[in-house]
Amino acid sequence: MKTAYSHGGDIYKFNKDILDFSANINPLGMPEKAKKTIVDNISAYFTYPDYANRELCSALEKFYQVNSRKIVCGNGAADLIYRIVISQKPENALITAPTFSEYEEALSTFSCNIKYHYLREAEDFKLQEDFLDSMDEALNIIFLCSPNNPTGSVIEIDLLSQILEKAKKIGATVVLDQCFLHFIEEEKPYNAIPLLESFDNLIILQAATKIFAMAGLRLGYCFVGNELVADEIRTTLQPWSVSTVASKAGIAALEEADFISKSKAYIKTQRRFLSEKLASLGYKVFPSEANYILIKGSKALGEALRKKGLLIRYCENYKSLNSNFYRLAVKSERENKKLVDALEDLGPKFSEL
Template identity: 45%
Template sequence: MTKIHIHGGDVYRNPGILDFSANCNPYGMPKGVKEAVIQALEKAECYPDVSCDALRKALAEEEEVPEERIICGNGAADLIFGLVLARKPKKALLPAPTFAEYEQALSSVGCEIVYVPLSEEKGFVPQENFIDRITEDIDMVFFCNPNNPTGILADRSYVEKLLQRCKRSDAFLVLDECFIDFIENSEAYTMKAYLETYTNFFLLKAFTKKYAMAGIRLGYGFCSDNQTLENMQAVMQPWNVSVLAQEAGIAALKEKEYVKETLSKIKAEKEWLLEKLRKLELFCYPSKANYIFFKGPLHLKENCLKQGIAIRDCSNYPNLEKGFYRIAVRKREENERLTEALEYILNGEKRK
């Protein structure tokens, strides 16, 4: 089988592994969500609500976005593919590195892809040259904020310039905010407030990371262009969001205390983990998400696997080479196990 889907989180070919390669909430799915999934089994003999009405209503209240601007999908990737298929861009612009699914979706419709490399010397921070490259021949632009895998966060003024340039060039901006809830003061960075002003953009989010619901598959997006939403619904599969996923999403949005408590713990654990990694003389980039992007020895992934730990080798991302890695922030005892393994590996490297 061709290896198209290269991602973290492959626990199926690595049973029993301690997984730092996938960036989900380490405190697990909320109890209320698990209970909702079990209760939803009673309704699983019926087709799901094709419009996800109850879920979209709950999302509208939570996100303060009109219900008619919301579309749900079988994970964020489902919406990425649906959006690309609906609009069929001929030429698209991507920063490099960034999330791999954008490229795969664009390639599926024969779209030409232009990459703007993010400079390692400038810490992979997006520069004005990315905005300048949005010319009239560009149909679609993807931008992930904070970016995956680097965790670098662009401020609102930069993203607003992106929106303005896309509007002038008649390009459609896809803004991925799947990790934005992990940053402090996320309301100062999200672009939800710009939905009504700009019809040329789609804002992407998901339940996957924040609620540890990767296996349930539930994503959602906002767009003020009704035609784009209608075209997406026309090309996406009906009943793509299961009864179980819809009920899980509704239940997750009620988990206010879980979110507050676990995000606070993740923040503290990230600071602890960063300190340990720096003591090991590993260069860490200033990620604002729930993961750390760093440089290390060339065979660190393989050596970690020997210690029963999976980390994300980022060398398959465009504009990254061997030696770039990403690790999720997990619970203290797991983070301790990782740092002990890294210390053992790195000390071995020094002895060579």
């Protein structure tokens, strides 16, 4: 059964002045070309969207070099997670802990048995080769996340290949969530798209939500190694899974060539600034390749910052984490300095466990 809302970005229950560090959205905002396209195409929103997302899939094919027959679009990546589970009907699944909660939510909704592989704090929650030992022949599906949410750790491509090889032997599908891939400074060594040619049991999740700051538009897509599986996922979708405005904006964003590289550079600088400042204030800071940072501090930190008008992501609902863990989005330079100033005002007692 679906539990209560457990994600970041729930700013609506607060006043307008809350500064939200709980949702991991690109601080550079939506690409200008996408904004202009939304307005310029306003007359196109009168008719129903293209149920087959032909123009969008063509743009994604060009950008990612994946055959459009292997691309399925949806109402955000979270929507596609549920669609994948519906289409594949797995009985036994393996996921890591901690990781994005919607994998567990989707699997539980459809009465799938879930096995957990616990990532270790002493290893900065980075996936290791012992994950292979957690894979058994009963598995039908595996969910992985790289960069992982909420840790920001990445999966080495050699290890991912080993996982895919073993999964293929036991007949399991691997769903790899790479929604934060484009925030990695050097993403090529971690980009799993080239593996689609070798592994038809691989599904890669991506989204415009994070990198293109389109959380409110809802646009996700997945790249599927097996065209028949892609067709199965499509059959679960409502006829109009992507709105015309989301499709038009997504296509325009993909055409803004320098936007991703500018975002990478900005995030790298601001992530380093935040990480160093947080560490100097006594917080335990875990290494991250994404646009967010996992830290450890006092159980009272979240409420103390909220009283100062800053919202951070409580992480106690992540399996294997507790109320000492928080996830902080990397935002603009001005906003990040405001967070640091607030933490300095609070003093050292809030960095203590």
